[in-house]
Structure formats: C-alpha cells, structure tokens
Amino acid sequence: MIPLVKVGLPPKETLMPELENVLYSGMIGEGEAVYEFERKFQKQFELKNSMAMSSGTGALHSSLILSGVKPGDEVITTSMTAEPTNIAILQVGAIPVFADVDVLSGNIDPASIERKITSKTKAILIVHYAGIPVRLNEISNISRQYNIPLIEDCAHALGAKYSGVGVGNIGDFGIFSFQAIKHMTTVDGGFLSIKDERFLRDAKKFRWFGLEKGVARTEVDITSIGYKYNMHNVAAAIGLAQLDVISEKISKHVSNGKYFDQNIPRIPGLEVPTFDAEAEPSYWLYTVLSDDSDNIESCLKDIGVQASKLHRPNHQHSIFNQYAGDMPQLDEYYKRMIHIPCGWWVSDEIRQNIIDVLRKG
Ligand SMILES: Cc1ncc(COP(=O)(O)O)c(C=O)c1O
Known part of the structure; x- marks a missing residue:
C-alpha cells in the first residue's frame, strides 16, 4: 500500500556513523550538535532568531507564553488541524476561539478571524494546513491593524513560501515540528522562530526550566517558570543528516503537488485547494474535494494507494466542544475532503496511476 504519510530517514550509511559518534561521545544532552543543527537549519530555511526544541507542541506553548497570552485570554485559531495546535492554547489556560475555514483549502478564513476579534483576543494562531500557506497578506494586515501577535503553525x-519568504518568518512567531511523519523528522523535535530578537533570551530560558544557559548553576537565578523543552544531541545528529537530503524530498512533494494541481481539476466532479498567487505550498498531504470521497477511497484502495481523512476537526473532541460555534464552511470542507499521498515516496508512475483511476471514477 502506498501510504498517506511515511517516515523518511537519511541513508543508513550516512546516518548510523553520525549517530554512533554522538551516542558514545559522552555528550548526549543539549550541546554542540544542537547548536550546529540550529545554525544550519536557520540558514537552510532562512530563519532569523530561532531555536531547536523537543517538539512542535513545546514550540507552540512557548510562542503563546512569549505572546503574553494569559489564563482567560482568547486565542483565535482553527479547528481544522492536529490537536496539539489547540491543546497548547488550553495548556496556557486560554480560550480557543474557532474561526471558520476556507471551503476549498481548509485554511483559516481571514474574514472569520476579523469577526471573532474581541478585547480579550491576545493572539491569532494559524496553521498552514497540509502544507498550503494561509492567506498571509490579509491575516498579517489584521494582526497589524488590531495589534494582535500572529503565530504561524x-x-x-516546512519549505513552503509566501511572497518568496519562508513560512514561519512572516508572523511574530513560527513553529515547526520534526515528529515522525512530517516532511523532516528527528524522531521528535521542533523549532521556534521569533520575529523580535529581544524575545530570544527569554525563549531560551523558557526552554530550560527558566535557567540561563552558560551561567554557572551556582550563580544563576530563576525569575520565571520554564520547561524542559530542549532538543538533545541525538535528535540534532539526525537533524543534521536530514538537512543533506531534505531539499530533494521537499522538491518531490512539490512536484507531485503541482502535478495534481494541474490534472485533478480537469476531472469532472473533483476540486482541489485554492491558495493565494503569492503562496508556494510544500504539499505535505494532497487534498481532493468531491461529493463522493468514499468512492475515491475505494478506487484508490484497489490500486494499492491509501486515501483518507487524517485529522478530526478539534471542536468535535469533548475537551474543545464547549468552544464550538457555527463553522458552516468547515462542515462543508470536512464532508468533501479526502487526502491522497503526494510525498517523496510517490513515483511519477504512481501519480499517473492515481490520475488514471480518478478519471475512470
Ligand atoms: C499542525 C500541527 N501542529 C503542531 C503539531 C505538534 O508537533 P509535535 O508532534 O512535534 O509536538 C503537529 C504534529 O503533531 C501538527 O500536525
């Protein structure tokens, strides 16, 4: 079966010696490998003030704290995402306010964001769902106009751009995940990028119990709470090896995504996500919209290709249910959407087979 998502690791011959080196180096915690990974990742993805973390969820939590979100504050967000996006809001004691989504892309709808703003709104948290950048021009304008920090999940x-700039650079904060099935994995890991460099010192303290690294433990004074959100050298060694192969992998996602963008809309009854002309998606998953998505699932199953939904709109969980409002566009999107694989493991032949099967119906 060609899966929807797949763990991608660098070749064994290059990864294993690096892993062995770090594992027996006597330095397996946060150290030089992490700092080297940070420098190289920042350079490759053109990020500025940023740091490696233990997970994307840790990076989300940090970004909300650094944005100044306090218990009882409201954070405008999307329900069409993986749960960590919104769990992080609950972790800081804030209230997720679900904006509706665009009916074709599943991405948060700028007009709905604007309608949800109140005096209690302390952050806007957007998700570039399935690798398609949200309408960042409009959303950045809203964030500036109302002076509300913008967090990009x-x-x-990874690798998507907007107006030629890498995502994660446009909002006040950007978070990345290196969890098992993302474009790039370090088994688990994350990255936080910060627009205003003055926050970086606090962010680094937040990542390490509230302690300042580099100051003698007997001298250092904790003034605010922090967590154990650091990346360790073993994950960083995997990350460093990944950086040699990741651009090629992302290019394959993009090539497959563009191929589907061109060919699927020509098939009667099928639609695909739309996005701003400034957006360059990195197509983690591909999404097809149809009134009969069950049929797509079974046709593709017959040729050994997995197709399915991947996420449950978060407001359907009991923990978020009390925050659910009307989201008619999300309901419509979720009913019609189905993901198909488009990652580096989808060959030219498979993608052609997918189109042939969809065309036959
Ligand atoms: C949209 C989204 N945000 C945040 C996360 C959290 O990342 P992590 O698993 O690295 O904590 C994930 C993945 O799990 C995700 O898919």
Whole structure:
C-alpha cells in the first residue's frame, strides 16, 4: 500500500556513523550538535532568531507564553488541524476561539478571524494546513491593524513560501515540528522562530526550566517558570543528516503537488485547494474535494494507494466542544475532503496511476 504519510530517514550509511559518534561521545544532552543543527537549519530555511526544541507542541506553548497570552485570554485559531495546535492554547489556560475555514483549502478564513476579534483576543494562531500557506497578506494586515501577535503553525509546511519568504518568518512567531511523519523528522523535535530578537533570551530560558544557559548553576537565578523543552544531541545528529537530503524530498512533494494541481481539476466532479498567487505550498498531504470521497477511497484502495481523512476537526473532541460555534464552511470542507499521498515516496508512475483511476471514477 502506498501510504498517506511515511517516515523518511537519511541513508543508513550516512546516518548510523553520525549517530554512533554522538551516542558514545559522552555528550548526549543539549550541546554542540544542537547548536550546529540550529545554525544550519536557520540558514537552510532562512530563519532569523530561532531555536531547536523537543517538539512542535513545546514550540507552540512557548510562542503563546512569549505572546503574553494569559489564563482567560482568547486565542483565535482553527479547528481544522492536529490537536496539539489547540491543546497548547488550553495548556496556557486560554480560550480557543474557532474561526471558520476556507471551503476549498481548509485554511483559516481571514474574514472569520476579523469577526471573532474581541478585547480579550491576545493572539491569532494559524496553521498552514497540509502544507498550503494561509492567506498571509490579509491575516498579517489584521494582526497589524488590531495589534494582535500572529503565530504561524508550520508543522505541515516546512519549505513552503509566501511572497518568496519562508513560512514561519512572516508572523511574530513560527513553529515547526520534526515528529515522525512530517516532511523532516528527528524522531521528535521542533523549532521556534521569533520575529523580535529581544524575545530570544527569554525563549531560551523558557526552554530550560527558566535557567540561563552558560551561567554557572551556582550563580544563576530563576525569575520565571520554564520547561524542559530542549532538543538533545541525538535528535540534532539526525537533524543534521536530514538537512543533506531534505531539499530533494521537499522538491518531490512539490512536484507531485503541482502535478495534481494541474490534472485533478480537469476531472469532472473533483476540486482541489485554492491558495493565494503569492503562496508556494510544500504539499505535505494532497487534498481532493468531491461529493463522493468514499468512492475515491475505494478506487484508490484497489490500486494499492491509501486515501483518507487524517485529522478530526478539534471542536468535535469533548475537551474543545464547549468552544464550538457555527463553522458552516468547515462542515462543508470536512464532508468533501479526502487526502491522497503526494510525498517523496510517490513515483511519477504512481501519480499517473492515481490520475488514471480518478478519471475512470
Ligand atoms: C499542525 C500541527 N501542529 C503542531 C503539531 C505538534 O508537533 P509535535 O508532534 O512535534 O509536538 C503537529 C504534529 O503533531 C501538527 O500536525
């Protein structure tokens, strides 16, 4: 079966010696490998003030705290995402306010964001769902106009760009995930990028119990709470090896995504996500919209290709249910959407077979 998502690791011959080196180096915690990974990742993805973390969820939690979100505050967000996006809001004691989504892309709808703003709104948290950048021009304008920090959840969108700039660079904060099935994995890991460099010192303290690294433990003074959100050298060694192969892998996602963008809309009854002309998606998953998505699932199953939904709209969980409002566009999107694989493991022949089967119906 060609899966929807797949763990991608660098070749064994290059990864294993690096892993062995770090594992027996006597330095397996946060150290030079992490700092080297940070420098190289920042350079490759053109990020500025940023740091490696233990997970994307840790990066989300940090970004909300650094945005100044306090218990009882409201954070405008999307329900069409993986749960960590919104669990992080609950972790800081804030209230997720679900904006509706665009009916074709599943991405948060700027007009709905604007309608949800109140005096209690302390952050706007957007997700570049499935690797498609949200309408960042409009959303950045809203964030500036109302002076509300913008957090970009780029967990699905490593390598995506908007107006030629890498996602994660446009909002006040950007978060990335290196969890098992993302474009790039370090088994688990994350990255936080910060627009205003003055926050970086606090962010680094937040990542390490509230302690300042580099100051003698007997001298250092904790003034605010922090967590154990650091990346360790073993994950960083995997990350460093990944950086040699990731651009090629992302290019394959993009090539397959563009191929589907061109060919699927020509098939009667099928639609695909739309996005701004400034957006360059990195196509973590591909999404097809149809009134009969069950049929797509079974046709593709017959040729050994997995197709399915991947996420449950978060407001359907009991823990979020009390925050659910009307989201007619999300209901419509979720009813019609189905994901098909488009990652580096989908060959030219498979993608052609997918189109042939969809065409036959
Ligand atoms: C959209 C989204 N945000 C955040 C996360 C959290 O990332 P992590 O698993 O690295 O904590 C994930 C993945 O799990 C995700 O898909």
